[in-house]
Amino acid sequence: MAIWVICEEHGDGLRRTTQELAAQARRVAEDGEPVVALAVGACVGRAGWLDGRVHRVVKVAGGGLVPFSADPWVAAVAAVLAEAEPRLVLWGEGTRAREVMPRVAARLGWPAVANALALEAADGGARVLRPVLGGKAYQWVSLGGAPALVAFRPNSFDPEVAADLDTRVEERSAEPCEDRVRVLERTAGDGGRVPLTEAQVVVAGGRGLKDAANLALLEDLADALGGAVGVSRAVVDAGWADHAIQVGKSGKTVSPALYVVAGVSGAVHHTMGMDTAKVVVAINTDPNAPIFKYADYGVVGDALQVLPALAAAVRALGT
Amino acid sequence: MDFRLSEEQQFFRQAVADTVDRLIMPRVEQIDTEDAIPQDLWKEFAGLGYLGLRYPEDLGGMAADPVTCMIFYEEVTRASVGFAQAVIMNMLMGTHFLYRFGSPAIRERCLLPALRGEKIATICFTEDQSGSDLAATRTLARKVDGGWVLNGTKNWITNGPTADFATVLATTGPDKGMKGLNFFLVERGADGFRSGQVLHKLGARGPVTGELVFEDVFVPDEHLLGEEEGKGVVYLGEILDEVRCMTGAMALGIARTAFADGLEYARKREAFGRPIGEFQLVRAKFAEMATDLEAARLLVYYAAWMIGEGLGPRKEAAMAKMFATEACLNVVDEVTRIYGGNGFATEYGPQRYFRDARFLLYGGGTHEVLKNFIGRELVKGR
Amino acid sequence: MDIAVLVKEVPDLEARVQVVQDGGALDVENKRVLNFFDEIAVAAALQLKEAGGGGRVYAVGAGSGLEAVRRAIAMGADAGFLVDDPAVDGADPLTVARALAAVVRAEGFDLVLAGRQATDDEAGLVGPMVAELLGVPCVVGVTAAEPADGGLVVGREVDGASERLSVPVPAVLTAEKGWVEPRVPQVMGLMKAMKAEIGRRTLADLGVEPVPPLAAAGYHGPRSRPAVRMVEGEPAEAAGELVRILRDEARVL
Structure with a gap:
């Protein structure tokens, strides 16, 4: 038995979430149980970080795997896992986990859990924690001893792990696979910024910002903190921002180390997208706003004044 | 069952x-x-x-x-x-x-x-000197060649100033009492038909309520709504059960919202270090309100079911209207108390429920009239 | 084009949730709705049906999803099916996917739509699983689709980029917010839904053997944050103090 980690690339290296998963796999592995990283497609040439940190790296190259596309990925990942008989396969939440993991699960007949937050060793297997009903409760799920696939939210684990292993690398090539979906057009993504769901710091705003132009205040503070920008549903509904950066029920779920939220009242539609953030700072003019119940620190005041003041204070810290 | x-x-x-x-x-x-x-x-x-x-x-x-x-x-x-x-x-x-x-x-x-909602309708009963006492209706319909001429003033007309047409209760002869009453259709634009004063209400705000004035308004014969003249009260009687049940159902609606808000508030609001819902006297309020509401619900839906089965629930419908409205009044009152000072503040819902609920006292029969009616039915063995 | 829409009934987000029996179970207020994203899928299916010149839109639910199926019919779907089997509630997603796939396969389809995820578990597993079981391609998080050359051109936003994809039919698409704005049903739709005969199938009817679900090993409530600490002062003053706290005490800067 072994714990497998499905790798994803970011920039010239690996996605931070991949590193978190590998580190956590090492922590929960049983005595003598190897941690294996599966590097498919674009990860093949970016897997350097894994050296010394996992027992084995399986690299799969082949046609159709770069850029990412679901059909060839499903085929490649399922083929490797089918013969590997892992105990656990760990994925990072995101488009790939969403497109590939359930299909691999269905193909192999293995159980899958998505949106998990914690992984612990437990008697007779492992257990994972996941939110239910928008974070109104959390459920531990026992995985037992049979193979299981689990996708974890970014920022669930500490990525630090000693590079003290003698890593064995295996290279394979994928069987050719027909890709039934064809990309007609793909606009370049927002390359510079950290993706919202992975950011360590998120600065979010709501209708309390009063005007679309004031979203620049979020951007500015996010720049100062090296984080990403999120917004509430009301802001998206008002047409001030794109749905891609909406946090909450109908948007993204984030778990950053720091979540700064300004001008958001704190309805469950929003809080279910941010309640697992480690430290929450809320800014609101209404001292009774429900958002303060979800916050560690609060400032009663106008977001339009407090946000720039915060950005200035953060910048002063750096100098 | x-x-x-x-x-x-x-x-x-x-x-x-x-x-x-x-x-x-x-x-x-x-x-x-x-x-x-x-x-x-x-x-x-x-x-x-x-x-x-x-x-x-x-x-x-x-x-x-x-x-x-x-x-x-x-x-x-x-x-x-x-x-x-x-x-x-x-x-x-x-x-x-x-x-x-x-x-x-x-x-x-x-x-x-x-x-389809393209035209606004209304019905006109009330006048300055007549409400529950329909026989006192003064608005007069005088027979003329090919139709009727209406004269009078109606008050407390929901949608009055905005209505495109009105069903108007008028008497064809003040000496005929209940047997002189008929319903007439009057459409906006008819000569002599106009809106009078608008009323400002404590609650049930939204639809404009006010006076409608009829000065020598001519309507053709087919605007007398009825198979024969003089049966207005009979026709009204045929729909009264439904109207009373409907008022009871409205009472349930207001009471449910007030109750739910009160419960939510009692769970969250703390006093002396714990949610006020944990205090026995507050719990007692909920127990009583819930019991009242449940009984009201059973009465309203039972009477409605009787209508559907053709069982003519005269007194049951009156009981449903009266009991549900009283239960509602009690609930909205208790909820303002549970809210404490906030029950008196316009930022919170309870003051609105409190104002709105009182509206239900009047339509479909005052409770004094209804008790009289129910009692009469009972004594007569019906 | 015949379109199957997979629908799930979920607790309303406003429903009260309590952990009971010492973490052994959840008590959820019985206030249920059609999943937010499934509603978008239904609306999208109806729009595609119109654009594609007809065909049939049918909803498929499982377990305690009867109202969700009726809701889809009220919105305009032509028919509805329910995997009506006590073994479905609380079943493994794979069991549910196998059952739904079996219904869809038996009823025939050119396209299967589902919500991007259900708001109760936010997992998004069943839609792509159904695609795999049916042997058709799958695109998740779709915000636009129109018929083209016998297939579909599909749009979506992925990691800050927007994509236009050519997808052959049959296929499975999962719906993201922004595709279609669902409308509340007309009363005529409600009447149709109330009278509609819902085709009920058991797992045995469908030849699906349930897989044992993963065991729930306890619940707990949301992490209770300590009471919020208010930072007082004028904006500049409060900001300075806040940054100090975040650096020295919370250690997140």
């Missing part, structure tokens, strides 16, 4: 509740503050087709049974009494006599547009 709603009725309740939550709930404070029905909301809601609920399918209706209708009245009122009042006027009293007695031309010109 089966007290459950049918699977279909349950589905209907859920669907209406969802529609109400999405469309009306966000506008409730606006309706109350502006004392007006937002036209976009009226259009959107009427466009869904609910206004024909109790009418046959060939009129674009749903031919819904009375229980299903009560579900609808209750759910809409749960959001806004004012909006519900406007909606129900077009669904029931404002159109009923046109449906029963209107010529094909009248149906085409008034009833169908009203069921």
Whole structure:
């Protein structure tokens, strides 16, 4: 038995979430149980970080795997896992986990859990924690001893792990696979910024910002903190921002180390997208706003004044 | 004996509740503050087709049974009494006599547009000197060649100033008493028909309520709504049970919202270091309110079921209206107390429920009149 | 084009949730709705049906999803099916996917739509699983689709980029917010839904053997944050103090 980690690339290296998963796999592995990283497609040439940190790296190259596309990925990942008989396969939440993991699960007949937050060793297997009903409760799920696939939210684990292993690398090539979906057009993504769901710091705003132009205040503070920008549903509904950066029920779920939220009242539609953030700072003019119940620190005041003041204070810290 | 709603009725309740939550709930404070029905909301809601609920399918209706209708009245009122009042006027009293007695031309010109929400309907009973005492109606309909000429002033008319047509109770002879009463259709634009003073209300705000004035208004013969002259009160009697149940259902709607808010507040609001819902005297309030509400619900839906079965629940419908309204008044009162000072603050809902609930005391019979009626029925052994 | 829409009934987000029996179970207020994203899928299916010149839209639910199926019919779907089997509630997603796939396969389809995820578990597993079981391609998080050359051109936003994809049919698409704005049903739709005969199938009817679900090993409530600490002062003053706290005490800067 072994714990497998499905790798994803970011920039010239690996996605931070991949590193978190590998580190956590090492922590929960049983005595003598190897941690294996599966590097498919674009990860093949970016897997350097894994050296010394996992027992084995399986690299799969082949046609159709770069850029990412679901059909060839499903085929490649399922083929490797089918013969590997892992105990656990760990994925990072995101488009790939969403497109590939359930299909691999269905193909192999293995159980899958998505949106998990914690992984612990437990008697007779492992257990994972996941939110239910928008974070109104959390459920531990026992995985037992049979193979299981689990996708974890970014920022669930500490990525630090000693590079003290003698890593064995295996290279394979994928069987050719027909890709039934064809990309007609793909606009370049927002390359510079950290993706919202992975950011360590998120600065979010709501209708309390009063005007679309004031979203620049979020951007500015996010720049100062090296984080990403999120917004509430009301802001998206008002047409001030794109749905891609909406946090909450109908948007993204984030778990950053720091979540700064300004001008958001704190309805469950929003809080279910941010309640697992480690430290929450809320800014609101209404001292009774429900958002303060979800916050560690609060400032009663106008977001339009407090946000720039915060950005200035953060910048002063750096100098 | 089966007290459950049918699977279909349950589905209907859920669907209406969802529609109400999405469309009306966000506008409730606006309706109350502006004392007006937002036209976009009226259009959107009427466009869904609910206004024909109790009418046959060939009129674009749903031919819904009375229980299903009560579900609808209750759910809409749960959001806004004012909006519900406007909606129900077009669904029931404002159109009923046109449906029963209107010529094909009248149906085409008034009833169908009203069921689509394109025309606003109303009914006129009350006058300065007559309310419960219909026989005191002064508005006079005088027979002339080819029709009738109406003279008089009606007061407390829901939708009065905005109505496109009105069903008007008038007497064809003050000496005939109840037997002189008839319903007449008067359309906006008729010579001599105008709106008078607008009334400002404590609650149930939304639809404009006010006077309608008739000065030598001529209406053709077919505007006398009835198979024969002098039967107005009989026709009214045939729909009274439904109207009373409907008022009871509205009471359930207001009470449910108030109760739910009170419960939520009692769970969250803390005093002496714990949620006030943990105090026995507060719990007692909930126990009493819930018991009252449950009894009211059973009475309203039982009477509605009797109507559907053709059992003519004269006294049960009166009991339902009276009991549900009293239960509602009690609930809204207790909820303002549970809210403490906040029950007196306009930022919170309870003061609105408190104001709105009182509206239900008057329509469908005052409780003094209803008790008299119920008592009479009992003594007569009916 | 015949379109199957997979629908799930979920607790309303406003429903009260309590952990009971010492973390052994959840008590959820019985306030249920059609999943937010499934509602978008239904609306999208109806729009595609119109654009594609007809065909049939049918909803398929499982377990306690009867109202969700009826809701889809009220919105305009032509028919509805329910996997009506006590073994479905609380079943493994794979069991549910196998059952739904079996219904869809038996009824015939050119396209299967589902919500991007259900708001109760936010997992998004069943839609792509159904695609795999049916042997058709799958695109998740779709915000636009129109018929083209016998297939579909599909749009979506992925990691800050927007994509236009050519997808052959049959296929499975999962719906993201922004595709179609669902409308509340007309009363005529409700009447149709109330009277509609819902085709009920058991797992045995469908030849699906349930897989044992993963065991729930306890619940707990949301992490209770300590009471919020208010930072007082004028904006500049409060900001300075806040940054100090975040650096020295919370250690997140």
